[in-house]
Amino acid sequence: MRTQVAIIGSGPAGLLLGQLLLEAGIDAIIIEQRSKSYVLERIRAGVLEQGTVEMLDRLGVSKRLRAEGLVHHGVELSFGAGRQRIDLKGLTGRNVVVYGQTEVTRDLMDAREAAGAVTVYEAENVSIHDFDSAKPSVRYQKDGAQHEIECDFIAGCDGFHGVCRQSVPPAAMQTFDRVYPFGWLGVLSDTRPVSEELIYVCHERGFALCSMRSPTRSRYYIQCSLAERVEEWPDERFWAELSRRLDAEAVRDLVTGPSIEKSIAPLRSFVAEPMRFGRLFLAGDAAHIVPPTGAKGLNLAASDVHYLSEGLIAHYRGSAAELDAYSSRALARIWKAERFSWWMTMLLHRLPDDGPFGQKIQQAELGYLAGSRAAQTALAENYVGLPY
Numbered sequence: 278m279r280t281q282v283a284i285i286g287s288g289p290a291g292l293l294l295g296q297l298l299l300e301a302g303i304d305a306i307i308i309e310q311r312s313k314s315y316v317l318e319r320i321r322a323g324v325l326e327q328g329t330v331e332m333l334d335r336l337g338v339s340k341r342l343r344a345e346g347l348v349h350h351g352v353e354l355s356f357g358a359g360r361q362r363i364d365l366k367g368l369t370g371r372n373v374v375v376y377g378q379t380e381v382t383r384d385l386m387d388a389r390e391a392a393g394a395v396t397v398y399e400a401e402n403v404s405i406h407d408f409d410s411a412k413p414s415v416r417y418q419k420d421g422a423q424h425e426i427e428c429d430f431i432a433g434c435d436g437f438h439g440v441c442r443q444s445v446p447p448a449a450m451q452t453f454d455r456v457y458p459f460g461w462l463g464v465l466s467d468t469r470p471v472s473e474e475l476i477y478v479c480h481e482r483g484f485a486l487c488s489m490r491s492p493t494r495s496r497y498y499i500q501c502s503l504a505e506r507v508e509e510w511p512d513e514r515f516w517a518e519l520s521r522r523l524d525a526e527a528v529r530d531l532v533t534g535p536s537i538e539k540s541i542a543p544l545r546s547f548v549a550e551p552m553r554f555g556r557l558f559l560a561g562d563a564a565h566i567v568p569p570t571g572a573k574g575l576n577l578a579a580s581d582v583h584y585l586s587e588g589l590i591a592h593y594r595g596s597a598a599e600l601d602a603y604s605s606r607a608l609a610r611i612w613k614a615e616r617f618s619w620w621m622t623m624l625l626h627r628l629p630d631d632g633p634f635g636q637k638i639q640q641a642e643l644g645y646l647a648g649s650r651a652a653q654t655a656l657a658e659n660y661v662g663l664p665y
């Protein structure tokens with residue numbers, strides 16, 4: 278088999294890139310190690326920047342998003358005795374849309390199938406070869422047979438644990454990371470959300486987040502220790518702990534019910550530089566991770582593949598400069614999102630080793646935010662997404 282661009286991974290990065298290339302008439306095959314239903318059932322992101330929504334509009338895959346997505350003009354921060362609303366729309370003129378990653382993935386898969394583009398699911402032992410030459414290739418096994426795809430370029434969109442970044446010689450790459458000493462315990466439930474807007478909670482017992490997927494489906498998170506296991510958190514214990522961290526109004530409005538998904542995610546920051554190695558390009562979580570506090574992961578995958586698709590399109594039109602600039606253009610935006618996600622994490626979590634000084638600084642920072650339009654604007658500008 279032969280294609281122009283072999284895309285490894287059918288998460289948001291791979292699917293969006295596939296759609297951008299399809300629109301430009303560039304041939305691409307997606308190779309995914311999991312089944313379609315497995316990919317569709319992974320509960321992850323919920324907040325889309327306006328730029329991500331506009332990309333989905335341009336690609337003609339936003340019909341359901343525009344009908345069912347919840348447009349949010351603000352977010353709330355809860356600390357001390359009350360809440361501070363950050364007026365995203367008033368401060369920046371922009372907004373975010375709450376629409377689950379599962380739904381974005383489904384819309385992109387449907388559009389890809391309707392266009393007759395090829396995705397290989399359940400590909401085993403995927404490996405990439407000769408990306409330092411003019412003739413890279415991808416090999417995998419499926420249904421007991423060995424397959425090889427020859428291509429011009431490989432796009433490594435295979436997430437943090439994927440094979441692409443691991444195939445790069447360590448000496449060619451520099452990595453930067455921070456592992457946070459806590460995780461998020463998340464619960465999905467078919468209950469009415471506690472509030473119309475997201476509430477990010479800084480509490481002495483730890484961080485909490487009230488989010489949603491629809492007017493009848495809620496998503497809640499609480500900060501937990503890394504030693505904890507999901508089995509130790511029956512629903513009653515989760516709701517009781519969440520309630521302890523919420524303000525009186527939220528406790529009054531909280532509707533509890535059986536969880537339909539419950540999981541613990543560790544928090545980390547990570548960046549690999551550069552993002553190009555010969556004819557291999559990394560995009561999305563394959564190249565970087567942010568803690569979810571800033572809601573940036575999926576949105577960064579979108580901006581990466583925006584830059585990458587511009588580079589590939591320019592290449593096939595005879596210009597190399599855009600592709601050469603991919604890594605530096607993408608990284609400039611990534612580091613700003615890394616900074617924001619790190620800052621939001623430090624602002625809102627209880628750090629086990631922080632001590633009284635760290636807690637006073639955190640309170641002062643929250644107090645400054647409450648009283649300063651400039652500080653609120655800085656948060657809002659980053660939350661709705663920096664331009665690209």
Ligand code: RFL
Nearest residue numbers: 286288289290310321322323435436561562573574575576
């Ligand atoms: P993905 O989604 O991990 O997709 C990678 C795909 O590659 C496949 N794969 C392979 N395929 C072939 N061969 C191999 N060897 C392979 N190895 C892996 C995988 O099966 C998978 O299908 O990466 P991608 O596309 O870069 O997308 C990144 C986003 O999924 C991620 O950044 C977000 O989910 C992060 N995130 C959030 N982002 C937001 O923008 N807003 C949010 O509100 C938000 N909330 C979150 C989040 C992530 C969370 N968790 C669970 C880490 C909340 C949470 C709790």
Ligand code: PHB
Nearest residue numbers: 322323488569570571572
């Ligand atoms: C979510 O709804 O899953 C979500 C929302 C905002 C975040 C992280 C996760 O910052």
